Amino acid sequence: MIDLYLKRIVIHQFSPNDTELLLADNYLEITPRLDDYFRKKLTKVFSDEAKRGQFEQENVFMSYLTEDLLETSVKIAQLWKEEFVISEDQKTNDLVFIQFDKEGIEHFAFLRVALRENFTHISSDSHSPIKVTQNNLPSAAQTPDEALVINRKSGNYYLIEKRIKHNGSFANYFSENLLQVKPEQSVKKSIKMVEQTAQKIAENFNKDDFAFQSKMKSAIFKNLEEEQELSPEKLADQLFDDNLTARLTFVDQLKESIPEPITVSDIDHSRQTKKLENQKLSLSNGIQLIVPNNVYEDAESVEFIQNQDGTYSILIKNIEDIQNK
Template sequence: MLDLYIKRIIIHQFSPNDTELVLAESPIEITPRLDEYFRKKLSKVFSDEAKRGYFDTENVFISHIGNDLMESSVKISKLWKEEFVISEDQKTNDLVFIQFDKEGQEYFAFLRIALKDSLVHSLGNSQHPIQLSQNNLPSAAQTPDEALVINRSSKQYYLIEKRIKHNGSFANYFSENLLQVQPEQSVKKSIKMIEDTAQKIAENFNQDDFNFQGKMKSAIFNNLEEDQELSPEKLADQLFDNNLTARLTFVDELKEAIPEPILVSDIDHSRQIKKLENQKLSLSNGIELIVPNNVYQDADSVEFIQNPDGTYSILIKNIEDIVNK
């Protein structure tokens, strides 16, 4: 969990019954349990799922965030309600506004948390011990339904948003209507786009085999872990080093969605590292291998041999010990 210092929390509520706001009169008392809960919620926003960007000086939304958290929270809650009220799927939502510090810088956060109904066991009623409890907060480990976190100094923002359904279609009302920004796509989505684009180009140039898949996985892993960024140009050089046309095509197809290298140093990208750290090979004879990337790339540890008949052999070298798990 990130090292965050929460200074102030204000919680308003939106009721779907009359589509009205129940506005808080004062900040809540921050107990140790609540501090831990909301720090975990905020940590979920600094993740590979967040869309990122910067507010420009002329943005209308950012002008509503002043030094008075209560005043800002009321303004933004009313603006949010005007946009959200058209949604066809409405629930009771807590609108949580948080003032906090991270690495010595001040941040503003707006979290939308949909409340849930849960069954609880009540010891005081022997006839009906299982009762329905309403307006329960979800677990701390769950990502907020929507979230906006802003660095008050740099105006950089981190955004988790969900599309709402209205008149049979879906819209990113949060970024498009409320914030009026065009954020970068999330790191998670960018990596998926890079993988899909690389695979398509490899297929077009007859390079799409397990060797290329392993090469791609290793390249993305190394760039994330060592460089803390993903550059389409650099990945093109690594994936298609012997084919200029493939390199140029790869960069060209990604330039609109990923015009600049994707930085990951400011977010938790451990899930992507975990996903990419091993090569998982499924062989036609039923054998499955999990090979760490550093071993996979080491010719003194693993060698893949293509036989004259087109089959493959895998030579695993220098094994000191074998344990049957």
């Protein structure tokens, strides 16, 4: 787990019934179990789902952050409510404000956590022990419904937001209205865009076969693992090394959405690398193969042969043991 030290927590509550805030007048007592719960919640923000960026010095939202977390939390909760209250889908929400250190540097966090109805076993009532209880917190493993984490030293931020529906349209009210920023898109969305763009260009140049798909998957995986970043220029050289036009087209189509290399050193990107670490091949005869990238690229382990009639043969070599699982 990321090295986090929680110093202060304030929790206010928003009720959709009267669209009012129930404001806390003191800090939460941080017990060991609550410390573990909220550290896990914060860890989920440093993920491939987060949008990132840096606040400019004149940003109005940053002026609301003071040394007094209680005062700050009340102000931001009230501003958040003004923007969120127009949403057509409202639930009871805990608004959690946390002052914490990450690797010795002070951070500020605002988490919106939608509360749930759950069945609970009430042991004192043997006739009807199963009751529905309100305002239950979700598990620690669940990503907060929305979250903002700010590095107080650098002004860098991590944002998880959901669009709200109002008058039939959807809006990113959190970034556009409350924060007034334009964050980078998430790593998860960026990787998907890279894959879709590469596949589209490969189709245009008649290169879109299983070999290209495997090459693309392997190239993205290696860049994430070894370079800790994805650069459209580097990927263009790796994927379209024999076609200058394809390389230039690939970079050009990505430059608006991904103007700079996508860095992943500061987030947990394990879900992305997990999806990319193996080649998953589905053959026309019903056979399915899962081959680790390092084995797939080793000619001494696997060989793909294209036959004269256009069919393929796969030669798997040097197998010491076979188990039926």
